[in-house]
Amino acid sequence: MLVLWLVIAVSALVHWLYRLNKDYYVMSFFAKRVRTKDGQPLSSLVALPKGVTIFGNSFDLYGKDHAGVFNMSRQRSKLGQSYVEYGMGTPIYNLIDADSADIVLNNQNLITKGLVYNFLHPFLRTGLLTSTGKKWHARRKMLTPTFHFNILGQFQEIFKTESQKFLQQFKGQDETIISLNDVIPRFTLNSICETAMGVKLDEMAEKGDRYRENFASIEECFIRRLSNPLYWGDTLFNLFAAKDYASALDVVHGFSSEIIAKRRVLLEDELESRKETQTADEDLYAGKKKRFAMLDTLICAEKDGLIDHTGICEEVDTLMFEGYDTTSIGLIFGLMNMGLYADKQELCFQEIQEHIEDDLSNLDISQLNKLKYLDYFVKETMRLYPSVPIMGRATVQETELSNGLILPKATQITIHVFDIHRNPKFWDSPEEFKPERFSPENSQNRHTYAYIPFSAGQRNCIGQKYAMQEMKTLLVAVLKQFKILPVTDPESIVFTTGITLRTKNKIQVKLQRRK
Numbered sequence: 001m002l003v004l005w006l007v008i009a010v011s012a013l014v015h016w017l018y019r020l021n022k023d024y025y026v027m028s029f030f031a032k033r034v035r036t037k038d039g040q041p042l043s044s045l046v047a048l049p050k051g052v053t054i055f056g057n058s059f060d061l062y063g064k065d066h067a068g069v070f071n072m073s074r075q076r077s078k079l080g081q082s083y084v085e086y087g088m089g090t091p092i093y094n095l096i097d098a099d100s101a102d103i104v105l106n107n108q109n110l111i112t113k114g115l116v117y118n119f120l121h122p123f124l125r126t127g128l129l130t131s132t133g134k135k136w137h138a139r140r141k142m143l144t145p146t147f148h149f150n151i152l153g154q155f156q157e158i159f160k161t162e163s164q165k166f167l168q169q170f171k172g173q174d175e176t177i178i179s180l181n182d183v184i185p186r187f188t189l190n191s192i193c194e195t196a197m198g199v200k201l202d203e204m205a206e207k208g209d210r211y212r213e214n215f216a217s218i219e220e221c222f223i224r225r226l227s228n229p230l231y232w233g234d235t236l237f238n239l240f241a242a243k244d245y246a247s248a249l250d251v252v253h254g255f256s257s258e259i260i261a262k263r264r265v266l267l268e269d270e271l272e273s274r275k276e277t278q279t280a281d282e283d284l285y286a287g288k289k290k291r292f293a294m295l296d297t298l299i300c301a302e303k304d305g306l307i308d309h310t311g312i313c314e315e316v317d318t319l320m321f322e323g324y325d326t327t328s329i330g331l332i333f334g335l336m337n338m339g340l341y342a343d344k345q346e347l348c349f350q351e352i353q354e355h356i357e358d359d360l361s362n363l364d365i366s367q368l369n370k371l372k373y374l375d376y377f378v379k380e381t382m383r384l385y386p387s388v389p390i391m392g393r394a395t396v397q398e399t400e401l402s403n404g405l406i407l408p409k410a411t412q413i414t415i416h417v418f419d420i421h422r423n424p425k426f427w428d429s430p431e432e433f434k435p436e437r438f439s440p441e442n443s444q445n446r447h448t449y450a451y452i453p454f455s456a457g458q459r460n461c462i463g464q465k466y467a468m469q470e471m472k473t474l475l476v477a478v479l480k481q482f483k484i485l486p487v488t489d490p491e492s493i494v495f496t497t498g499i500t501l502r503t504k505n506k507i508q509v510k511l512q513r514r515k
């Protein structure tokens with residue numbers, strides 16, 4: 001009798017699970033399924049890659065090394081269309097085409113970042129990059145004026161000075177091989193600290209080096225969580241893994257706190273001296289005579305009760321990380337490409353010779369804007385090597401997209417910038433380096449969202465103009481003095497996953513002084 005009841009109970013359970021499986025992917029820990037508006041099978045709109053275990057795609061990344069995690073997405077992109085996966089109770093909508101990117105990035109309801117951004121919370125807490133809703137709106141409004149054209153114009157002197165300082169290290173050398181991963185990040189960290197934070201790193205150089213080293217441990221932690229679904233939530237992670245990274249977090253937070261403390265003192269002095277010399281119609285924030293660092297805006301907003309000290313720390317950590325790491329990657333690959341494509345380097349150089357004085361004295365934004373080919377060159381570099389290869393969003397409610405998909409609440413949306421930028425549907429010979437693609441005539445028929453290195457829509461990169469200006473300034477300064485020759489074979493580059501684009505090997509070039 002008992003056996004009969006047991007059989008009935010099991011059959012009922014199986015039947016119930018079978019019916020439930022229509023709406024939920026039962027084996028993938030009850031992930032709610034993505035539906036289509038017209039009831040067509042989901043496979044008519046997206047690809048549905050099979051998982052490696054019976055648990056949907058939950059454990060597809062488990063046990064993979066950093067290169068394996070990166071390559072997994074590249075393999076998936078060969079499906080030729082955007083795809084849906086189901087992992088650990090969550091639907092994941094992966095975009096590899098410009099049309100879907102357009103739909104998602106322009107959806108006003110899709111401004112909340114995805115689950116993986118939670119892995120950055122111990123480091124950045126909820127600053128501009130990771131926050132959402134009212135908090136994000138308020139911070140974006142507060143920081144937008146600090147990237148105003150006038151302010152960027154005033155940063156140009158710093159970029160120039162830092163570029164010249166960068167070149168000083170090769171003084172007296174006619175030829176030298178450099179590891180770009182070792183020398184570039186110091187330049188970009190110095191630049192962001194002096195522009196955005198208003199603090200020179202000269203006497204803090206060692207602390208800057210420690211910041212960068214410890215940043216690498218934080219990234220390690222990020223990847224550990226990404227590739228192990230057991231650590232996706234905070235509870236198990238905090239219990240078993242968080243302590244391994246506590247000291248690295250102390251170092252990076254200590255560094256940013258020291259910068260804030262230094263700037264508070266400098267700002268008080270500066271405001272005092274400005275009060276004495278200011279004329280009635282001078283704007284204290286955009287005064288022509290002296291720069292106003294971005295951090296100053298935050299400190300002044302604190303005085304008005306619009307942000308507190310923790311908020312300032314969040315934004316300083318965010319700006320410092322975003323501002324130094326992303327531009328480093330752009331410059332590393334930009335210089336590598338200069339070496340690899342001598343003819344294109346020459347076109348950049350000739351243009352620089354035409355517009356820029358040898359001592360860089362006229363190198364301001366208007367001159368930089370005349371360097372059209374350099375602009376195409378940097379853009380093409382960021383197409384093939386986008387510093388942010390992946391972006392993520394999450395739905396906060398069931399969301400219907402104009403392409404006919406209905407995404408359940410808490411769906412993760414992954415925008416594979418790396419794959420969109422190499423999608424043959426939008427790019428001819430996508431693997432080839434061809435800066436000319438970005439000339440106005442060659443760009444006019446291209447889908448706007450086929451190229452999104454700085455994202456697009458409401459949550460686009462606030463620092464994109466700053467980044468282009470900084471990267472171009474260093475490239476001009478280097479090309480003025482040196483010819484760049486290739487060292488690293490691009491075929492040998494192994495990409496690995498990270499918070500931003502990473503390679504297993506360091507990238508080297510040879511600098512040869514121009515006669």
Ligand code: HEM
Nearest residue numbers: 129322323326327330387388391454455459461462463467
């Ligand atoms: C080559 C350089 C850069 C690239 C490729 C880049 C790319 C991006 C991308 C793709 C996003 C969107 C991220 C997402 O949705 O998850 C973003 C956001 C952001 N970027 Fe950049 N970035 C660069 C440089 C900078 C610089 C120099 C700064 C600051 C000085 C900066 C500050 C930010 C901030 C604060 C956000 C968050 C904006 C928001 O959500 O409102 N970025 N960046």
